[in-house]
Amino acid sequence: MFEGKNVIITGGSSGLGEELACTLAAKGANLALVARNQDKLRSVLEKIRSSGTRPIRIEIFQSDVCDFDAVEKTGKRIAETIGLPDILINSAGIISENYFEKIPIDTFQKVMGTNFFGTLNWIKAILPYFQKKGEGRIVNICSMAGLMGTFGYSGEVTRFFEILNRYFPSLTRWTSDLIIRQCYKGSGMGST
Numbered sequence: 001m002f003e004g005k006n007v008i009i010t011g012g013s014s015g016l017g018e019e020l021a022c023t024l025a026a027k028g029a030n031l032a033l034v035a036r037n038q039d040k041l042r043s044v045l046e047k048i049r050s051s052g053t054r055p056i057r058i059e060i061f062q063s064d065v066c067d068f069d070a071v072e073k074t075g076k077r078i079a080e081t082i083g084l085p086d087i088l089i090n091s092a093g094i095i096s097e098n099y100f101e102k103i104p105i106d107t108f109q110k111v112m113g114t115n116f117f118g119t120l121n122w123i124k125a126i127l128p129y130f131q132k133k134g135e136g137r138i139v140n141i142c143s144m145a146g147l148m149g150t151f152g153y154s155g156e157v158t159r160f161f162e163i164l165n166r167y168f169p170s171l172t173r174w175t176s177d178l179i180i181r182q183c184y185k186g187s188g189m190g191s192t
C-alpha cells in the first residue's frame with residue numbers, strides 16, 4: 001500500500017512523526033521529513049538508513065510550518081527531489097499541558113500558529129500537487145483533547161476543533177475536483 005509512495009511528514013524528526021517515518025520506510029515509502037532542527041532530522045535519517053530497510057528515497061527539509069512562504073518553497077523542493085507527493089502527514093505540533101489560567105497567551109498563539117496554521121499552510125501548499133496528480137491523501141495527527149474538552153489540555157482544543165470540525169469540511173467543498181475523505185482514529189497520550 002505504501003510501496004513507492006511519496007510521503008511528506010511534518011514533525012518527522014520526533015515523536016509520532018518519527019515513528020511514522022520508521023514504519024513507512026519499512027513499508028517502502030519515499031519520505032520527505034520536515035522540521036526546524038536539522039540535527040534531529042539528520043539523526044532520524046541516519047537511523048532509517050542504518051536500519052537495513054529496503055532502499056527508499058529519503059530527504060530532510062529544515063522548514064518552519066508557521067511560515068507559509070517557507071512551506072511553499074519546501075513543497076516545491078520536495079516535488080523536485082522526491083517527486084509529486086501522494087500523502088501529506090501533518091504531525092508537527094506543540095502539546096501544552098496546564099490549567100487554562102496558567103497557560104500564557106503567547107503559548108495559545110504558538111499552539112494555533114503551529115498546530116492550526118502549520119497544518120493549514122501545508123494543506124494549502126500541497127493541494128496544487130495533488131490536483132496535478134489527480135489524487136492525494138492528507139493525514140492530520142490530532143489529539144483526542146482537540147475533539148473534546150479534556151482537563152489540562154485547553155490549548156489543544158483550540159487547534160483541533162478548528163481543523164477537524166470547521167476547516168476540513170469546508171476544504172472538501174472548496175476542492176471540488178478532488179475527493180477528500182475524513183476519518184477519525186483516536187489515540188491516547190503516550191510517550192513516543
Ligand SMILES: NC(=O)c1ccc[n+]([C@@H]2O[C@H](COP(=O)([O-])OP(=O)(O)OC[C@H]3O[C@@H](n4cnc5c(N)ncnc54)[C@H](OP(=O)(O)O)[C@@H]3O)[C@@H](O)[C@H]2O)c1
Nearest residue numbers: 011013014015016035036037064065092093142143189190
Ligand atoms: N504524544 C502523544 O501522546 C500524542 C497523542 C495524540 C496526539 N498527539 C499530537 O501529535 C503531535 C505531535 O506530537 P509528538 O508527541 O510527536 O510531539 P514531539 O515529539 O514534540 O514532536 C513534534 C515534532 O514537530 C516538529 N515541530 C514543532 N514545531 C514545528 C514548527 N514550527 N515547524 C516545523 N516542525 C515543527 C518538531 O521538530 P522541531 O522542534 O525541530 O521543529 C518535532 O519533529 C502534537 O500536535 C500532539 O498534539 C500526540
